[in-house]
Amino acid sequence: MSELLRVEDLSIAFGNNQVLKGLSFEVNENEVLGIIGPNGAGKTVLLNILTGILKPDSGRIIYQGEDIAKTKIVERTYMGIGRTFQVPRSFEGMSVYENVMIGGVCGRQMTEKEAGAGADKILAQINMADKRDLLAGTLGLLDRKRLEIGVALASKPRLLLIDEAAGGLTESEVVSIIDIVRGAKEQGVTIIWIEHVLQTMIEGTDRTLCVAEGRNVICGNPRDVMDSPEVHAVYLGTEEDYADEGAGADNDIAKTGTAQALPPQDKTLLEISGLNVLHGDLQAIHDVSMRIERGHIVSIIGANGAGKSTLLNTVMGIHNPAGGTIVFEGDDITGKRTSAIAEKGLAMTPEGSRVFADMTVTENLLMGAYLPAAKKAKTEQLEKVFEMFPVLKEKSEQLASFLSGGQRQMLSIARAIMMNPKVVICDEISLGLAPVVIQDIYAKLKELNEQGLTFILVEQEIKRSLRHSDYSYVMVKGRIVLEGKSSELSRSDVSDAYFGINRFA
Amino acid sequence: MSSVFNKIKDNVTEGVRENQEDAIKRGAGAGKRTILIWGIAIIVLVTVPTYAGDYVLNVMILMLLYMALGQMWNLLGGYAGLVSLGQQSFIGIGGYALAIVSQKYGLPALLAFGIAAGVSVVFALVISIPIFKMQGVYFTIGTWIVSECLALWFSTWAWANYAQGYNITITYQMTATHIYYVALAIGVGSLIVVFFILRSRLGLALMAMRDNESAAEVRGVELYRTKLKCFLISACVTGVAGAGIYLQQAFIQPTNAFGISWTVSMVFMVVIGGLGTVEGPIIGAVIYVVLRQVLYNFPGISMVILGIIAIAIILLAPKGIMGIFGRRVTIDIFSVRRK
Numbered sequence: 132m133s134e135l136l137r138v139e140d141l142s143i144a145f146g147n148n149q150v151l152k153g154l155s156f157e158v159n160e161n162e163v164l165g166i167i168g169p170n171g172a173g174k175t176v177l178l179n180i181l182t183g184i185l186k187p188d189s190g191r192i193i194y195q196g197e198d199i200a201k202t203k204i205v206e207r208t209y210m211g212i213g214r215t216f217q218v219p220r221s222f223e224g225m226s227v228y229e230n231v232m233i234g235g236v237c238g239r240q241m242t243e244k245e246a247g248a249g250a251d252k253i254l255a256q257i258n259m260a261d262k263r264d265l266l267a268g269t270l271g272l273l274d275r276k277r278l279e280i281g282v283a284l285a286s287k288p289r290l291l292l293i294d295e296a297a298g299g300l301t302e303s304e305v306v307s308i309i310d311i312v313r314g315a316k317e318q319g320v321t322i323i324w325i326e327h328v329l330q331t332m333i334e335g336t337d338r339t340l341c342v343a344e345g346r347n348v349i350c351g352n353p354r355d356v357m358d359s360p361e362v363h364a365v366y367l368g369t370e371e372d373y374a375d376e377g378a379g380a381d382n383d384i385a386k387t388g389t390a391q392a393l394p395p396q397d398k399t400l401l402e403i404s405g406l407n408v409l410h411g412d413l414q415a416i417h418d419v420s421m422r423i424e425r426g427h428i429v430s431i432i433g434a435n436g437a438g439k440s441t442l443l444n445t446v447m448g449i450h451n452p453a454g455g456t457i458v459f460e461g462d463d464i465t466g467k468r469t470s471a472i473a474e475k476g477l478a479m480t481p482e483g484s485r486v487f488a489d490m491t492v493t494e495n496l497l498m499g500a501y502l503p504a505a506k507k508a509k510t511e512q513l514e515k516v517f518e519m520f521p522v523l524k525e526k527s528e529q530l531a532s533f534l535s536g537g538q539r540q541m542l543s544i545a546r547a548i549m550m551n552p553k554v555v556i557c558d559e560i561s562l563g564l565a566p567v568v569i570q571d572i573y574a575k576l577k578e579l580n581e582q583g584l585t586f587i588l589v590e591q592e593i594k595r596s597l598r599h600s601d602y603s604y605v606m607v608k609g610r611i612v613l614e615g616k617s618s619e620l621s622r623s624d625v626s627d628a629y630f631g632i633n634r635f636a
Numbered sequence: 637m638s639s640v641f642n643k644i645k646d647n648v649t650e651g652v653r654e655n656q657e658d659a660i661k662r663g664a665g666a667g668k669r670t671i672l673i674w675g676i677a678i679i680v681l682v683t684v685p686t687y688a689g690d691y692v693l694n695v696m697i698l699m700l701l702y703m704a705l706g707q708m709w710n711l712l713g714g715y716a717g718l719v720s721l722g723q724q725s726f727i728g729i730g731g732y733a734l735a736i737v738s739q740k741y742g743l744p745a746l747l748a749f750g751i752a753a754g755v756s757v758v759f760a761l762v763i764s765i766p767i768f769k770m771q772g773v774y775f776t777i778g779t780w781i782v783s784e785c786l787a788l789w790f791s792t793w794a795w796a797n798y799a800q801g802y803n804i805t806i807t808y809q810m811t812a813t814h815i816y817y818v819a820l821a822i823g824v825g826s827l828i829v830v831f832f833i834l835r836s837r838l839g840l841a842l843m844a845m846r847d848n849e850s851a852a853e854v855r856g857v858e859l860y861r862t863k864l865k866c867f868l869i870s871a872c873v874t875g876v877a878g879a880g881i882y883l884q885q886a887f888i889q890p891t892n893a894f895g896i897s898w899t900v901s902m903v904f905m906v907v908i909g910g911l912g913t914v915e916g917p918i919i920g921a922v923i924y925v926v927l928r929q930v931l932y933n934f935p936g937i938s939m940v941i942l943g944i945i946a947i948a949i950i951l952l953a954p955k956g957i958m959g960i961f962g963r964r965v966t967i968d969i970f971s972v973r974r975k
């Protein structure tokens with residue numbers, strides 16, 4: 132096999148933050164190279180260097196036998212380097228179809244006709260043909276991520292760089308992403324694939340490279356890499372979430388919810404009954420009822436497009452329901468303004484970790500503490516979140532736009548906690564986080580939970596979700612199809628619930 | 637300053653996005669009706685002089701010329717992400733081209749239009765070298781400064797007759813009907829230019845740039861070249877429209893010709909009409925010209941009233957008038973959507 136890309140001794144620093152320290156690796160023609168590594172390891176920075184957005188301080192990039200250090204961004208695109216963005220950068224005012232056309236027309240100088248024909252094929256390939264004429268700006272985060280792949284593929288890349296496409300997807304959706312990548316490989320594309328979802332690395336890549344502290348920790352067969360002690364130390368952590376597949380719900384952790392101690396009428400914190408939500412003519416939520424108990428961790432499981440974000444946004448007053456009620460601590464909050472709802476003590480981390488990019492990390496956090504109640508406790512609270520996410524303390528004076536994807540996710544969770552809320556709603560809580568950080572975050576959530584904070588989590592990993600929550604709801608196509616105490620549900624119950632509905636739909 | 641600017645830009649992109657969304661929905665109703673509407677519009681526009689009086693004709697001339705100006709500002713501000721406050725440079729150049737060619741040298745007016753176009757493009761090309769190095773709000777201010785410099789220069793330039801400027805006497809040899817057809821050609825011409833740009837590959841790149849410049853670059857859009865093309869096209873048509881405007885006004889003077897109020901009215905039209913749409917500047921021009929006629933009797937406060945109207949529309953209909961219409965009317969006369 133001949134070599135397509137070689138990276139030699141790449142180094143880059145931002146101020147005194149030395150992100151890459153002599154990273155070297157190579158990719159062979161038609162190979163899929165996976166890259167894993169802790170949040171902030173410099174994976175996205177590496178892609179930015181390869182595409183010419185950032186200039187390395189030292190080191191060489193040899194692509195097709197040529198040093199491309201001086202090649203401009205667009206020229207690298209013309210040379211066949213295509214990429215996706217971790218935080219999607221779709222063209223929001225253009226339709227999905229037009230977005231994909233851009234790849235061909237601008238990246239490959241095709242005529243509109245050629246690009247159009249190609250675009251339809253690609254839309255079929257990425258399963259977005261039904262969203263062809265929607266505006267990209269109206270898509271949810273996960274659809275946008277898939278669209279990123281489509282746009283990159285449309286420019287007929289020789290080397291495709293994927294920056295996290297599988298985060299937040301359910302297992303079957305992850306499989307479909309792996310299929311898309313395999314399809315590209317079959318067409319002769321060489322791929323570098325960054326991902327925190329380990330299944331993709333094991334099943335979808337030929338070799339996996341682990342990057343940590345700016346260096347190549349280990350590179351080789353994906354399974355060997357996952358098993359190596361170095362990777363466990365820097366990236367995977369200790370929890371056995373990934374080791375034993377199919378072991379069912381091992382609820383070894385005894386639940387000691389504070390709920391039991393309270394009189395029954397105070398137990399219910401949030402009650403949703405008969406909720407219906409429409410998006411235009413489309414019914415996104417059908418007759419959903421939920422009861423969230425004080426002091427519980429409740430998880431909502433469901434595929435991309437099941438309506439989880441719509442449900443949570445409706446609770447937060449971002450969407451108006453067409454019917455049904457939402458009662459929080461005995462007050463009807465249905466259709467109230469978001470700010471009023473937040474004031475009552477509901478905080479949400481938005482999907483896609485939206486942060487105020489032009490503000491520093493600390494400023495972002497203080498934005499979370501704008502309510503009078505939170506303002507008083509803000510120093511205390513700030514300490515608490517810094518302890519929870521030490522990396523945020525390190526970067527407290529930096530602009531949020533310079534954070535890595537995972538660091539942004541941490542910031543958005545921390546900001547919600549800064550509000551000193553009664554309930555924290557986390558949409559896609561573990562999306563884009565390194566396994567070791569996920570374990571950390573769950574440990575911290577548990578701590579906060581023991582102090583009485585209630586959580587509503589959207590989590591894709593069924594096992595992880597059952598293990599860490601008191602109660603679970605499974606949503607399929609806008610309905611609740613299964614609910615129960617997490618300790619009494621098994622992983623197979625949950626996956627059956629998915630398939631059960633899918634068979635009849 | 638820069639954060640305020642970003643905020644405006646955010647609102648602008650938001651507005652554009654929503655307008656585009658409506659455009660897609662409206663797309664379905666196009667077709668035969670489009671042709672019908674075009675047919676009727678052209679017949680009406682061509683025959684106006686046969687039944688309308690001079691006052692109406694003069695108002696129509698203004699509408700057509702302002703519409704052309706609005707289209708060109710929209711091309712920069714609504715599509716290419718170039719918020720310019722210096723489009724009056726080209727109006728002045730166009731107007732002076734007419735004055736100097738016809739008045740100073742007594743050459744045919746038609747030649748003036750060609751010279752207006754040519755000089756505007758060359759001038760745009762020259763100033764693009766420094767001002768394209770500036771980003772965002774600096775670009776905006778840069779364009780304005782260029783116009784102010786032109787105003788000063790023309791006021792002290794003997795060849796342009798200093799600050800006194802020129803009376804353009806060929807206007808008196810023409811009837812309102814003549815001028816109307818000139819304006820009609822410019823107005824319709826500007827529409828055709830915009831329509832073909834947006835339907836071409838350049839248009840696709842432009843829309844991508846409008847939505848996300850850095851991503852567009854990674855996808856293979858050459859930012860500099862694409863912006864420059866827009867800037868030159870916009871300068872060219874604005875220059876021609878400037879000549880048209882001074883053909884009607886019959887008097888040119890530097891402070892007026894290079895005054896920022898030209899661009900203010902362009903922004904007004906585009907914002908109230910609907911940014912990032914082809915229809916927006918048309919609606920905006922009609923409303924603006926009518927308002928100006930009405931407010932003619934209140935010279936002191938007319939700008940205040942226009943300002944209040946602009947703010948009210950921005951608050952009530954952030955997507956401009958097209959945004960309100962868009963949802964109810966199912967005719968897309970200027971569809972630039974790819975299907």
Ligand SMILES: Nc1ncnc2c1ncn2[C@@H]1O[C@H](COP(=O)(O)OP(=O)(O)OP(=O)(O)O)[C@@H](O)[C@H]1O
Binds near residue numbers: 150168172533538
């Ligand atoms: N433009 C920049 N200016 C300053 N610091 C930056 C910049 N870009 C990235 N960084 C820093 O470099 C480090 C590496 O960031 P990078 O985005 O590459 O991480 P990553 O490996 O992709 O992590 P994740 O898995 O969370 O996406 C982070 O600490 C980040 O804060």
Ligand SMILES: [Mg+2]
Binds near residue numbers: 174175176217294
């Ligand atoms: Mg990253």
